[in-house]
Structure formats: structure tokens, C-alpha cells
Amino acid sequence: MIKLNPKSSQKIVSFLLLLATIIAIIPVVIIIFIIIKNGYSAISWEFLTALPKDGMRSGGIFPAIVGTLSIVFSAILITLPIGVCAAIYLNEYAKDNLLTRIIKLTIVNLAGIPSVVYGLFGFGIFVMFLGFGVSIIAGAFTLSIMELPVIITTARGALNSVPQSFREASLALGVSRWQTIRHIVLPNALPGILTGAILSIARISGETAPILFTAAAFYVPHLPQSPFDQVMALPYHLYIISTQIPNMPKNIIFGTALVLLIMVLSMSIVAIIARIYFRNRRKW
């Protein structure tokens, strides 16, 4: 081994660490660069607001945007209340026994199940068994089940970040446990819960596999009329136009990817801004 003096080893280590960081962000930068370079020419008001034309080779992607938004927001409406309630139960009420620990472990592991498995599950339960058919509602339920563990975990983190002493102070005044949760714990955990929810929306917007069998259609020439309609969805639409349709103009493919990317990124940015806003307002 070569013995280095502390000063040069310090330099080498910090260079290596910097190099790893640069390597980590290079792919992201390249992806964004390529998508913008190839896709920006497709973006126009018509592209965002018109129906596809000419076997999807021209026209717009409006139905896919509407479809994705309707599935994703229905999913979050289903998953948020259930997830927050479950998190409150696990964090504030459940006794620390074997059953609780098993439940917590299960939730953590549910987050690791491949999304295509959720897709198949949703197909079996919602599309077939409950007879929703391939529809917004079946896709929303499938996505909400997939996102439930994530929502529960972030909500529990938010609840945990409220200092235990606040609960004690409230309980010591004779205030009941539920009132303490309702008036002290939840208001202070809400920012964290909301930021988690926004990030969840961003995450499930890009999911393809769970909606593949449950909600997404190859081509629907109109906007959805009811929750039981099939819809086009951005990620699935992207898959179709890039693999299934010959002579597809390249800029439409990348333009669609760019729209999806902007949707997801803007939601992440909203989450970041919300977090900064709430952090500055936090009183402890």
C-alpha cells in the first residue's frame, strides 16, 4: 500500500465523491436534454388540446392527458383518506404487539411488490370479479391499492414528526386521545401528509403496468363520460405510439414524453414548494 499524506488523501477522496455525484446526475440531464431536443417541436396548443388524428400520427394527445389526470386524481381521493386513517391507527392507537409489528412489516413489504402484479390483481378483482370492466374506476382502485403502503408510510412519518411532548401536554389537560389527534397531531402533521400525497400523485402518473389491464385503451376518440369508461392514458399512449404504430413521427413520441415529464416534474416542484412553505410556517 502506498501511504498518502492526509492532505492528498483528503483531496482524492473528495474528488472521487464528487465524481460519483456527477455520474449519478449525468443520465438524468441527458434524458431531459434528449426529450426536450426531440420533443419541443411537437408541443403546441393544438397538441395539448386536440384529439389524435391520422391513426395518432398527428393531432393532439388531449384524451390521454385527461385520462391520466382522471385516473390519478380518483386514485388519490380513494387512497388518501384510507391511508391516513390507517396511519393514525398504527401510530396513535395500536398497541406494540406481534400483530401490529406484522402489519407494519407487511405494509413495508407491499411497497416492494412489482407494479405489474398489482395490475393483474386489479384486473382480477375490479375488472372481472366486481365487474367494473376496463375503466377509470378499476384503474383508480388498482393504483390506490398500489400507493396505499407509500401513503401510510409517509403519513406515519409525518405523524411521528409531531413531538410526543405535544401529545402529553394535551392529554395531561384531560383532553381525550381523539381530540388530541384531531386538534394537535393532525394539524401539525398535515403539511407532511400533503407533500407525501402530491409526490404520490407524481409517482403514479407515470405508472403503466397497473393501468395496462384495468383502465387504459389503445384509442378512444372522445373524452370519458363516466367513471366506467375506458380512457387513454399518457404512459400507455407513449408505449403504443413508440412500438405499435409504423411511421410514427419522432417528434410526437418525444413530445408526448415531454408532456408526461413536465406533468410529473411540476407536481414534484409543487411538493417541494409546499414543503418549504410549511417548514417556514412551522412554529417549533
Place this chain on the structure above:
Amino acid sequence: METKSIQNKMFVENLSCYFGNKCVLEKVNLTIQKNEILTIIGPSNSGKTSFLRTLNRMNDFNPNFSRTGNVLLDDENIFHMNMEKLRTRVGMLFAMPIPLPMTIYENIVYAPKRLRLTKREKKSDLDLLVEQALKDASLWDEVKDRLNSSAMKLSGGQQQRLCIARILAIDPEIILFDEPCSGLDPISTAKVEETMLVLKDKYTIVLVTNNVKQASRVGSRTAFFLMGHLIEIDATEKIFVSPKEKQTNDYITGRFG
């Protein structure tokens, strides 16, 4: 001289407390008299805080906690009482000031609103309640112009007196003080002690303290705990001038602990 006859407020009978298998209090018997300040002294691990937290059942939240023996509050067994009801009668002040993350005003009305102590939630009723509680906690003059600013912005001593005011707003019968001055400077400590001496006329106070001098300054009676045992309880002057037990003497003269 006062001629008020001594009334007992709380009876502690054969109280033993455990965390898991560890016994932290063993067969404690004592009475708490109405309108006294009972100070409890003892080194750390003597069980004094566990004792205090048993009196309003704050220990019940710890799943490892168990106890035998009884505590009577006006002849009623506290372990058979509704927990929330008990805590409105036996308030507790913690070692560190814990203002809730809201305004000074909201801190005071928080519990009365939840407990529906005021008949109607009329603004004027609540205003009166806030003023009275803050005056009784000797904080009114310092905060009356900024009731709507965050309680987190007060100094440590002010926060602790705000916490006292918060307890006074639910008008308990007994107030438990758990080392309330351990994080405060001497001037803030003096103010909290003054407040306690004033409150004694209306309330019964139990004060756990690590500060032996504080116990001698404010106590009517003093109890000395050691390793989970009640060693001695007597009038404060007696404990400090002529304690019966050698261990008590050693502790108050600073020979250990």
C-alpha cells in the same frame, strides 16, 4: 396563626409501581393535604417522577407500566375513575415547558374548549378566562399586548408560566409539578416559585424537585424518596432541621445524590 383544620386530599395506599419487571416504587404510603405544597426530593432513580406521574395516570400510556396499591382522591379510587376526568382534577406541569404550537390565547382556551368547560363558547367568556388564568400565573402583564402571537416566541420562564396558566384554565384541584424549574434560570425560577406560593391558597400542589433548596423554600411538607422507597415525610422545617433518618440528613446536606 392559621387555624384551618387539616383536610386530606389524596391518600396513597401501598402503592408499588413497575416498568416491566423493574420495581421503581415500593409500598409507598402517604397523604397529600389540602392546600399544602408537598415537595418531593430525592436523587435520580428514586422513583419520585414515577410517583408523580402515577397520581394523574400519565404512566398509563406506557405499555410496560403496572402497579399495585391504590390512590384515593376525595375517597374515590383514581384507578376506577375516567382518565380524562381525573386529569381535569389533577393537572400536571412538566419539566420542560411545552407550549402547544399555537398562540398564547389559543394555548389557554385549548383545553376548556375541548372539555366544554365554558357553557357557551362566547368570545367574552373566553377572554375573561384567559385574563384570569394569565393573572393567576403572574404572566398577564408581560403578554397582555400580544395574546395572539405564537407561544413559542416566549422565553423559557414565560412558557412555563403559560403552561401553569393553561392548567389553571381548567381549574383543577391538585397541580403536580415535575421539576418545573430544571430548565430555567434563577430569576425565572423565583417567579415560578412565587406563583406556586400564591396558588397554594386555592390549589393543592405536589412539587417534585431536584433542587433541595427549592424544596425548603416553598414546601409545607417534604417527602424524601430513595431507590423507590419513601424514607421520610414530615413538615419541611423538621426535614431540614432535624430529620429522623440518617439518609435524609445525608442527602439534604449534600453528602450524596
